[in-house]
Amino acid sequence: MNEELFRLRAQHVEITKRFINNGWIEVYRSGNDSEIEAGIYCCLVSPDNLNKYLEDRDWGIHWGSEGHPSVITHFRDGGKVTEYFRFAEEGLEPFIYPKWFTHVKERYVDVSQEFVNYFKLYEQASSKQKRSYYFIDDSGDTEEVIHVTERQVRIKLKFLNEYLAVRKMHLSLCFDFMIVTDEAGAGSAFIPKDEDFISNSFHYNHLIRVVPGIGDKPLQSWIIGKTMLKFDAAKSGKFWFDLDEDAHESFIIGYDDDGTEKLVRCDSEDYKFFTPVYFKKEVLNKYYDNPQKYEVDGFHIKSSFISLKMDNNNTDYVMVFLNDLTMLPQKEQLHWKHHNIAPQTGMGMSGAYYDTMVLGNWARDSDSVDVRFKAKYHRFNKKWFGKFGWHFYKELTGSDPQHFSALHLPSENNVRAFCEQILILVKATVDSLNEEMLVKGLSKIENEKGIAKLERFLDIRSIQIPDMITFLRNLQDLRSGMMAHRFSKSNKNCQKALTYFGLTEHNYRQVAQDIFIKSLFTLNTFSKLFLDETEEFEG
Incomplete structure (x- = not known):
């Protein structure tokens, strides 16, 4: 055995740091930690009771009997008086509630509901043994505050500090670490000791001794006691829900x-x-x-x-x-x-x-091509359905409506932003063409794709729009070559599309704007041809 392990060096360091690590504090631990039997527990201590509480290393309350409410009968003024007490131990309040239900052999840990309610924490759980609680701020962003497993509870320190300050209560972090071994395991680390560590913030003892009669591992190293996380009185008047009237930029x-x-x-x-x-x-x-x-x-x-x-x-x-x-x-x-x-x-x-x-005139469309395109897309598909009984573009399903809602002209001139937005646009237009209805009643052609079906739909009605079909084919090839598959310079269709759009590494945003304008022009053209609507957009 590592002699440092027997000396419980790491545990001394943990106590010094009050079990705080990277902004989190561990307030509960139960079970073996490698070869060490480890336990951490906690409770709240009132300021009036602090000095008395630190006179010894006793925890005051213990898991399994953590401050259960009590009904106590006593004599007063010559008669019996029965009173209900929230907690059995005066000046102490439980914060962690380990629970063990023997009839189902299930173990889990609860955290003070008052703490959860104070921050209006949202619970997400895969089981009672694995839960997290999140704080939701005014912007709707979440931050994990409590992480619970069957044998450990960690809390984000800044939230616990505020709670203690507002409650004006101290937190006692109680601990019990023990390791037993033989002479070979302890080595030179076995030097008997019975040392107390006492200050106005902690009280614990480290005992190293021989314990006869416990088998082939009679050497024991044992730390037991408590250390305090005290509340900051300067923060006792500040609450997370207070509105700071001066907090304007x-x-x-x-x-x-x-x-x-x-x-x-x-x-x-x-x-x-x-x-x-x-x-x-x-x-x-x-x-x-x-x-x-x-x-x-x-x-x-x-x-x-x-x-x-x-x-x-x-x-x-x-x-x-x-x-x-x-x-x-x-x-x-x-x-x-x-x-x-x-x-x-x-x-x-x-x-x-x-x-x-x-002016409050709600009739005018947006001057921005991306906003205008999305509004026109929905309006066109709805009117098409109203006239013909089927959607020109199949309705978006799953997460696609959300992605379409977020469709926008890229704000930055880079390939990633370009590909993300054009992929959404193509999926909502070319990929969503209602192919079955476009060729309904027409002869079947093997391996005919969506744009070819659209072209036949127009041809049968003596409508020729070669420039639009060319645009849609190049848009589809651009999407297939740059976004849907691994890009290859040998992809002739993609290379042709790059030339068609004049796309370079310097004009992603400008090309995206041109694609939006042409896509809007496509909608306007179909509206004019089939829905008797006229709408212009110059871009």
Whole structure:
């Protein structure tokens, strides 16, 4: 055996650190740790009881009997009085509840429900033995706070510190570590000792001794006692749910006379009426990338937690009125602040946003091609079904509606963003053509693909649109060559598509915009030919 193991060196270090590691604190452990029999338990201690509690190394309460409520009868004023007590031990309160049910031989651990309720923690569990609890902030982001297994409980320290401060209670971390071995195992580490470690924050003992009559391993090294995690009185008046009225960020609204950028807080009373603030398009990536949580359109970002009015109808930037940014939690304001840009010549509010959000005219479509395409796509498919009884594009299923909702003109000029968005667009259009209905009643052609079926659907009605068919074929080849399969320079169809679109490593965003415009033109053309609608978009 390692002599350091017998000396319980690692356990001394753990006690010194109060079982804190990487922002987490271990408040419960039960069972063997390699060759060491290990136990960690905890309870809350009132400040009035702290000095008395630290007079010895006794835990005060123990798992299996952790402060069960008690009904006690005693004599008062010459008669019997029966009283109910929440906890059996005065000045101590259980925080961890290990449970063992012999009739089903099941073991699990609960954490104080008061702690869970204080932070409104959300529980996710695969079983009673494996559970996690999450804090959900004002933006809807989650953070794990409690991690529970059958024989261990860890808690995020910053949450526990706040709870202790608000409750004005200390946490006692109780521990019991023991190892037994023989002379060969202990080696030179066997030096009998009975040493107490005492301060105003801990009280424990390390005992090394011979214990006769326990078989062939009579040498024992044993640490038992407790150490305190004390509450911070300076934080006792601060609560996680308190609204900080000063938690508003400043944003660039223009320039001062000397040419420096002018920063104004978003809750400013002097600039509360229609003061525009501009942001890079990249500010929306966070929300587009999480479509199951956020809905993004030309005029809003919405979720169960936030709602922000914005002008997302320009190709290169997003505009928000300064005071509207106060609707965001401070963490979200910091995200937007990171993408804030100073206004430049030519920037301004889009006509769509002005008509819709300022004048209240809801009839106008977005000026942004991606937003306009998505609105047109849904409107076209609905009207087609209303007229013909079947959908021109098969309805999106599974997670596809969320991906389509997040479809947008790439905000960055790189191949990854380009491929992600074009893949979604092609899947919703070319791949979703209702092939069965397009050729219903027509002769069958072996191995005929979707675009060929569309071409026959048009031919039978004496409609010739060769440029559109060429666009769709090249779009399909681009998707197949760059995104659906491993890219190869020998893929002639893909190479031809790259030439058709003029795609280089320097113009991904511009080509994506061109594809969106042509896709919208396709919808407008079908609307004009089959639905008697006329709509123009110049891009």
